[in-house]
Amino acid sequence: LEKIRSIDTGIFQAKTLQTYFKADGHPDSMKHGLERLCRYAEDAVHDGFEVLILCDRAVDSEHATIPSLLATAAVHHHLIKKGLHGNVGIVVEAGDVWEVHHFACLLAFGATAINPYLALASIRNMKANGTLKTELSWEELRKNYIKAVNDGLLKVFSKMGISTLQSYQGAQIMEIVGLNQEVVDKYFTGAVSRIEGIGLEELAKEALVKHWFAFSR
Numbered sequence: 001l002e003k004i005r006s007i008d009t010g011i012f013q014a015k016t017l018q019t020y021f022k023a024d025g026h027p028d029s030m031k032h033g034l035e036r037l038c039r040y041a042e043d044a045v046h047d048g049f050e051v052l053i054l055c056d057r058a059v060d061s062e063h064a065t066i067p068s069l070l071a072t073a074a075v076h077h078h079l080i081k082k083g084l085h086g087n088v089g090i091v092v093e094a095g096d097v098w099e100v101h102h103f104a105c106l107l108a109f110g111a112t113a114i115n116p117y118l119a120l121a122s123i124r125n126m127k128a129n130g131t132l133k134t135e136l137s138w139e140e141l142r143k144n145y146i147k148a149v150n151d152g153l154l155k156v157f158s159k160m161g162i163s164t165l166q167s168y169q170g171a172q173i174m175e176i177v178g179l180n181q182e183v184v185d186k187y188f189t190g191a192v193s194r195i196e197g198i199g200l201e202e203l204a205k206e207a208l209v210k211h212w213f214a215f216s217r
Contacts, residue, residue: 068094076110100152
């Protein structure tokens, strides 16, 4: 990922966009954060960047992370509406991705590649402090985790009658449960949703609860 991030050949360039919003408790803060992210993504494509890296590492006491699926889907659909998505790939660098379903959702809503850095770091730490009792090396554990995710994704694809990642990527072959229609229409445009639920304000509150808990310790 760092190699991709640092490429600057004049022909191929990558731009890192931070997926955060102000942790001030204002009901529209996450909405403004998504608008900023989509605007920066559009500007980056116009500036000639071929890869957008959506990264949540820039959080601090005053900024909370936007859920990676929401950020990815928002950028994905914004670029489609602007007729720009064919010019760029989206790499997701996120800490809230660790199980197969998370990967499947991100791929279905526009991600080209995913770096689950916190999941990998957790495995490495568990190996280092002895929580994970195994004779396998860190390299073997990382390889096993990636293989398990890939095998899980293949199982998801096969259940839907899809044989390749290219056919699944961005296809939105999922039904959304628990989000209101306004959020679905704006950020998950075209996805099926028969049961409504929470809106953007509630999603922001959930994110802030985790954020404040982490930074109050």
